[in-house]
Amino acid sequence: MPTPLVPPPPSTLRIFGALLRRDIHVTKRELPYFLVRTTLQPLLFIVVFGYLLPRMGFVGHGYGAALLPGIIAVSLTLSSVQSVALPMVQDFGYTHEIEDRLLAPVPMRMIAFEKIVMGVFQGLIAAAVVLPMSRLIMGPIAALGGAHIASVLLITILGAAAFSNLGLLMGTGINPQQIGLMFSVVVAPMIFFGCAYYPWQGLQAVPVMKYAVLVNPLVYVAEGMRGALTPALPHMSLLAVCGALIALIALFWTLGIRSFERRALT
């Protein structure tokens, strides 16, 4: 017999916790795959550009210092964007597995918000793994200061949040068939023109480029990471970086949640 007495609706926070527990449970089980996915690409980059090329004498020894923040930026942003976008594309495209959560007695945007929180979390893990790994392979980096851990954390969280929200927008706006196209047309150029492998200041050489890349969200994460990890080297002001990232978070969330609700609700 169904309970005739209706209990008060459970608190939104409690349900949010349950949604988060589900994702942590699943992520924990898939941690090895997650780590391989997150670390392999930066690892290869570090080995080639941070270890081999300097030893061959093709790049200066100072290149490592310019490269390290960028590599971390790429790892954390890719982890965040993928952790939100890939499941969304699958869920809304064909498996419809997310439906059981869309039936939960919470406002629907809470489901999307939980995915963002999870994306930030995965960005943090990526940064926490890739940073020591890079340091290990590249050897001591002169400019690397440990005094700015709070700034590193701040940039990591803001960068991960911006890209998780971008993941929400991409994951709800793209057909499953176009996912490969998205990575080659959107993500790849973003990485190469994201000031990850060279400082923004260096683009002085091609001024048009210097201002054109400002539409690329990765620029702010890479430059922010540079400002936080190797503050002695040229970088964008942290204030400007934080301002830009917060604006991007607001923009991507606004567009992303609209797109999410359009998919979840017809």
Added chain:
Amino acid sequence: MHDTPDAIRTLALRKVYPAPGTRRGREVRPDIVALIGLDLAVRDGEFFGLLGPNGAGKTTTIGILTTRVKPTSGTATVAGADVVANEVVVRQRIGVVPQRPNPDRSLNVRENLVFHAAYFGIARSVAARRAVELLTQLGIADKAEAKVDQLSGGQQQRLMIARALIHEPRVLFLDEPTVGLDPQARHDLWDILRGLHAEGRTIIMTTHYMEEADLLCERVAIMHQGRLLALDTPRLLKSRAPGGTLIELVLDGDATAAAARVRMLPGVASAETLGAVLRIYSERGGEIIPILIQTAGAEGREVRDIHLSPPSLETLFISLTGRKLD
């Protein structure tokens, strides 16, 4: 919410989907009207069927009632709460079994239930106990630790039912629950649904199988092209089928004279002859058979054989829409 005995009430519910592919450069197609002013009332504890072919508006109706589709206009309340203004409360009070099973494939069978319960704020210990009970009730207790992919279609459908029940909803929605199931699994599912109804649950089910609606539902709403065509118990609906029950009498000779007399009888909608065969559409089922035999006897004819075809929802549907259901 307790002052109304209705589990569901809709008023002038209307849904219009924008036409697909009306972007720049393409031809402009008209919008799709999925639902045209639907008025429904489902009583608490009722087993209610929405019957109609694909495109009738059944799934749109379920979508609106389960808060997944926004009505274009009109209102709907489920378990006392408005589906638009109070969607969160509605979601708390309903269980939904989707058209195609969509279990969480990253979780095993038991976890699917326990996590789903957690999304409704149910404590883990309570959820674990209920999960075992439900899996046992639905006959898949031995699959508790299995991966979802290891379940057959019928077993996945049962898992969906267990999931829809884990938070003790007041109203259970099933959207074409038996599509794609083999006959055995279908019959098993019917038994399960009858059991759930016997426990006092309100069940709303869509189907395009006449037989299913007839066997399970207390009342059936027949839908076609977004409209409600008829709503009643299967028995009364069938009695509304044109002419009702078909009775064929095989007489011992020409039936023409008997037919003329039979047409005058109350409860006879029409009568036609084919040699010795007298075909009568009865509005009173088989009740009039004795009188028919008598009447034939009065014309000196003896009845050699009788065939009786009860009216079906199918015949009613054909008469209402001019087309078959499938």
